[in-house]
Amino acid sequence: MLDLIHLEHKNISRLLALLERKLAAIQAEDEVDFRLIRDSVEYLGSYSEKYHHPKEDVIYLYYLEHYGDNGNIAKLDKEHEELSVLTEDFETTVDMILMDAVVPLDVFADQLQQFIRRQRDHLMFEERDVLPVIAKAFNEQDWLNVRERCILEYDDPLFGREVSARFRRLSEKLFEQA
Numbered sequence: 001m002l003d004l005i006h007l008e009h010k011n012i013s014r015l016l017a018l019l020e021r022k023l024a025a026i027q028a029e030d031e032v033d034f035r036l037i038r039d040s041v042e043y044l045g046s047y048s049e050k051y052h053h054p055k056e057d058v059i060y061l062y063y064l065e066h067y068g069d070n071g072n073i074a075k076l077d078k079e080h081e082e083l084s085v086l087t088e089d090f091e092t093t094v095d096m097i098l099m100d101a102v103v104p105l106d107v108f109a110d111q112l113q114q115f116i117r118r119q120r121d122h123l124m125f126e127e128r129d130v131l132p133v134i135a136k137a138f139n140e141q142d143w144l145n146v147r148e149r150c151i152l153e154y155d156d157p158l159f160g161r162e163v164s165a166r167f168r169r170l171s172e173k174l175f176e177q178a
């Protein structure tokens with residue numbers, strides 16, 4: 001279960017690395033395929049929101065119920081909420097660009113940078129300050145209990161066994177950069 005969370009973090013991190021390269025390209029005034037940015041954000045907004053955060057929420061809540069707060073874990077609930085709003089807002093901005101609405105590129109670059117930073121900070125915080133604490137605290141029964149409350153099997157349209165047509169281009173790009 002913890003392995004799955006780490007794996008998903010690795011996948012998210014690959015998407016963020018791709019976005020970082022796009023940001024650098026925008027800042028260098030190179031040609032940028034905004035559809036790849038849109039697809040990345042859409043993946044983060046839909047599948048990551050739907051399957052990644054909910055699993056973490058179950059784990060964090062379970063920890064709070066059984067081990068009390070360590071000063072960090074309680075605030076993750078709010079962080080997930082904020083990330084979800086941020087992702088949704090940013091998706092709207094990328095869509096506007098794709099619809100040829102006038103969004104100054106420097107404004108967009110700032111927003112993209114913010115988006116990447118917030119996502120990265122969250123990921124680092126979980127990897128460094130949260131998951132190790134949980135790994136240390138939970139016994140086998142705890143893991144069984146949280147597993148029962150989670151959806152563990154789902155078709156990941158980007159990193160799963162079968163890449164959906166919707167994300168094929170993005171998947172190819174991720175593969176190229178790997």
Ligand SMILES: [Fe+2]
Nearest residue numbers: 053056080126
């Ligand atoms: Fe999270």
Ligand SMILES: [Fe+2]
Nearest residue numbers: 009056123126
């Ligand atoms: Fe996470």
